[in-house]
Amino acid sequence: MWQWFHKLGSPKWFFGFxxxxxxxxxxxxxxxxxxxxxxxxxxxxxxxxxxxxxxxxFIHVPSAxxxxxxYIAMAVAGAVGIIWRMKMADTFIAAAAPIGAALTFLxxxxxxxxxxxxxxxxxxxxxxxTSMLLLFxxxxxxxxxxxxxxxxxxxxxxxAILALVGAVNIPxxxxxxxxxxxxxxxxxxxxxxxxxxxxxxxMPLLVMGIAFHLLVGWLVLARMRNEIIERERRTRWLxxxxxxx
Amino acid sequence: xxxxxxxxxxYREEAxxxxxxxxxxxxxxxxxVAFRHRQDIVNPLVFFVIVVSLFPLGVSPDLDFLRxxxxxxxWVAALLAILLSLGNLFRNDYEDGTLEQWVLSPQPxxxxxxxxxxxxxxxxxxxxxxxVPVLGLMVHLPADLIGVLTLTLVLGTPVLILVGAIGAALTVSxxxxxxxxxLIILPLYVPVLIFGTGAVAAAADNVPIVGHLAILGxxxxxxxxxxxxxxxxxxxxxxxxx
Numbered sequence: 001m002w003q004w005f006h007k008l009g010s011p012k013w014f015f016g017f018x019x020x021x022x023x024x025x026x027x028x029x030x031x032x033x034x035x036x037x038x039x040x041x042x043x044x045x046x047x048x049x050x051x052x053x054x055x056x057x058f059i060h061v062p063s064a065x066x067x068x069x070x071y072i073a074m075a076v077a078g079a080v081g082i083i084w085r086m087k088m089a090d091t092f093i094a095a096a097a098p099i100g101a102a103l104t105f106l107x108x109x110x111x112x113x114x115x116x117x118x119x120x121x122x123x124x125x126x127x128x129x130t131s132m133l134l135l136f137x138x139x140x141x142x143x144x145x146x147x148x149x150x151x152x153x154x155x156x157x158x159x160a161i162l163a164l165v166g167a168v169n170i171p172x173x174x175x176x177x178x179x180x181x182x183x184x185x186x187x188x189x190x191x192x193x194x195x196x197x198x199x200x201x202x203m204p205l206l207v208m209g210i211a212f213h214l215l216v217g218w219l220v221l222a223r224m225r226n227e228i229i230e231r232e233r234r235t236r237w238l239x240x241x242x243x244x245x
Numbered sequence: 246x247x248x249x250x251x252x253x254x255x256y257r258e259e260a261x262x263x264x265x266x267x268x269x270x271x272x273x274x275x276x277x278v279a280f281r282h283r284q285d286i287v288n289p290l291v292f293f294v295i296v297v298s299l300f301p302l303g304v305s306p307d308l309d310f311l312r313x314x315x316x317x318x319x320w321v322a323a324l325l326a327i328l329l330s331l332g333n334l335f336r337n338d339y340e341d342g343t344l345e346q347w348v349l350s351p352q353p354x355x356x357x358x359x360x361x362x363x364x365x366x367x368x369x370x371x372x373x374x375x376x377v378p379v380l381g382l383m384v385h386l387p388a389d390l391i392g393v394l395t396l397t398l399v400l401g402t403p404v405l406i407l408v409g410a411i412g413a414a415l416t417v418s419x420x421x422x423x424x425x426x427x428l429i430i431l432p433l434y435v436p437v438l439i440f441g442t443g444a445v446a447a448a449a450d451n452v453p454i455v456g457h458l459a460i461l462g463x464x465x466x467x468x469x470x471x472x473x474x475x476x477x478x479x480x481x482x483x484x485x486x487x
Contacts, residue, residue, distance in 0.1 A: 135431045137431070140428065172436045
């Protein structure tokens with residue numbers, strides 16, 4: 001267990017580990033994305049209330065879910081980075097923040113596209129939408145803070161601290177936004193509660209969920225490898241590896 | 246030569262006395278610095294008044310609109326004024342090396358930080374709170390709502406300063422950090438804003454506001470216990486990199 005944990009801290013070991021993992025993740029993500037998209041967009045039955053517009057959930061739900069869990073993962077990495085001074089933890093934050101921001105944007109965008117035919121408006125100050133928007137701002141804050149600091153070690157610590165502060169705040173933001181919404185606009189627009197989904201609908205959603213996990217794993221590991229190449233470019237092993245290519 | 250002659254001079258205070266004295270010295274110094282740079286305190290206040298007066302000009306001087314939106318306008322303006330003043334919270338001490346002495350001092354850094362933040366609240370926010378009734382009259386808030394608004398600001402502004410100080414400590418080594426500070430801190434201000442303005446809205450509807458005030462108080466308790474630790478960690482980072 002601990003040996004594995006120590007290995008995780010070594011850029012060299014992680015570089016090779018990520019390199020062997022990436023092809024598997026990439027192939028799995030592409031195959032499952034193809035299956036899920038075709039199944040969800042063409043073969044799943046239309047919703048009896050929303051017709052075909054509901055099909056956007058096959059993109060929307062996985063991206064929204066992963067956008068949230070990626071932030072928590074960043075906060076965990078931040079704690080690991082502060083406590084054990086592990087280099088790879090910061091590499092993870094650096095790699096994951098833009099991907100998380102992109103996923104949050106995707107969730108907001110698909111939500112707006114879905115909201116126009118369903119609610120008749122692109123944007124509602126609904127609790128969920130608002131907390132996703134704030135999550136987007138939190139991601140942008142971390143990216144901006146990293147971009148503003150020249151020194152890599154201090155950027156790492158600063159981003160780790162900010163990720164932790166944000167993670168403490170996320171539940172507070174979420175519940176306060178929930179409460180604010182119920183105070184201000186009681187049930188002017190209600191999410192049409194979907195009836196318990198039939199299997200033909202949630203099966204492709206499940207496939208898409210797994211596909212998005214693999215996709216994000218692939219992208220994060222690929223970006224982490226790029227970060228390692230940039231940071232360790234003066235080390236012997238990386239020069240040897242680059243020379244052998 | 247006998248060894249006991251070489252023993253270092255031992256001077257010990259009672260446990261805790263040194264820390265209290267350090268706090269008193271730090272507090273006195275901060276008050277003195279603030280008093281000698283009065284313009285730094287006055288500028289955010291003027292900014293606060295200007296922002297509030299922009300809304301009737303920009304949106305509508307209509308009485309109903311102002312009564313409806315007044316509390317929110319004052320809250321947002323106070324929040325922006327605090328944000329503007331945060332840039333100076335650690336800047337001078339970072340540049341002249343005082344922060345390094347803080348980090349090296351035997352007193353716990355988070356206590357010194359807490360003293361700094363609370364002193365700043367006293368010199369920067371208390372005058373702002375005194376302006377709130379005047380501005381409340383300008384946006385036609387009824388007198389009882391002005392009282393509620395002031396109460397929520399009393400509870401909410403320390404949270405804003407404590408949370409903002411984390412951002413100020415993180416960005417103190419960054420040049421021209423103003424916009425960056427706003428970007429990383431404003432999303433964290435949302436809960437305070439929601440419950441601050443929510444209490445005023447509830448009072449306007451004759452609904453009990455104890456729940457809102459209790460949650461604001463809970464946020465204050467959380468911020469005053471956890472934020473100094475984060476500020477201290479961020480300052481250590483900034484000093485180590487500078």
